[in-house]
Amino acid sequence: SQQGEEDPQALSIQEGENATMNCSYKTSINNLQWYRQNSGRGLVHLILIRSNEREKHSGRLRVTLDTSKKSSSLLITASRAADTASYFCATDADDYKLSFGAGTTVTVRA
Amino acid sequence: DTAVSQTPKYLVTQMGNDKSIKCEQNLGHDTMYWYKQDSKKFLKIMFSYNNKELIINETVPNRFSPKSPDKAHLNLHINSLELGDSAVYFCASSQVQTGELFFGEGSRLTVL
Numbered sequence: 104s105q106q107g108e109e110d111p112q113a114l115s116i117q118e119g120e121n122a123t124m125n126c127s128y129k130t131s132i133n134n135l136q137w138y139r140q141n142s143g144r145g146l147v148h149l150i151l152i153r154s155n156e157r158e159k160h161s162g163r164l165r166v167t168l169d170t171s172k173k174s175s176s177l178l179i180t181a182s183r184a185a186d187t188a189s190y191f192c193a194t195d196a197d198d199y200k201l202s203f204g205a206g207t208t209v210t211v212r213a
Numbered sequence: 214d215t216a217v218s219q220t221p222k223y224l225v226t227q228m229g230n231d232k233s234i235k236c237e238q239n240l241g242h243d244t245m246y247w248y249k250q251d252s253k254k255f256l257k258i259m260f261s262y263n264n265k266e267l268i269i270n271e272t273v274p275n276r277f278s279p280k281s282p283d284k285a286h287l288n289l290h291i292n293s294l295e296l297g298d299s300a301v302y303f304c305a306s307s308q309v310q311t312g313e314l315f316f317g318e319g320s321r322l323t324v325l
Contacts, residue, residue: 148315193314199261204255205253
């Protein structure tokens with residue numbers, strides 16, 4: 104069953120702006136991960152945040168996790184054309200697998 | 214030095230045919246997976262193997278049969294292909310279950 108759901112489905116921003124996308128999930132989790140998928144390519148791991156963490160940074164990426172609301176957000180700061188991709192959250196709900204949502208498609212306009 | 218490689222990248226075939234997709238990882242990981250991504254980009258796990266042992270088998274038609282000859286390889290054989298099998302199939306691996314996944318580039322299957 105699908106666990107994470109991303110919002111919005113699609114996002115279009117100007118280069119240099121920040122992009123924020125959200126992920127909501129249904130059950131308790133051990134960790135939550137974000138992945139990027141460029142068109143026609145495989146998914147690439149971006150960041151993992153554990154259930155006892157609230158915020159994590161990696162370069163221009165900032166991820167927050169609110170377990171009380173069962174939600175996470177991914178912020179990409181100072182976006183670039185190369186950030187154009189689909190972004191997926193994946194949750195580990197203690198069932199030995201990662202469950203993905205359908206992703207947020209981000210378009211960065213030059 | 215491709216970490217997770219899968220072949221072929223594209224398959225176009227007729228309904229009723231049988232096809233196979235091969236996957237190899239050179240990361241030394243113990244766990245390998247097959248995921249299916251549909252036309253709406255929804256990614257769903259199909260199978261997971263840990264050290265050649267099947268540990269996850271989601272509700273997948275038994276026309277789909279995974280095989281892991283060793284922990285670096287996981288193949289997917291599909292019998293009697295149907296139109297609804299058209300999708301992109303991704304192989305992935307991880308060192309531990311539910312840890313960071315490393316994905317292949319995908320195999321796009323089109324059933325006519």
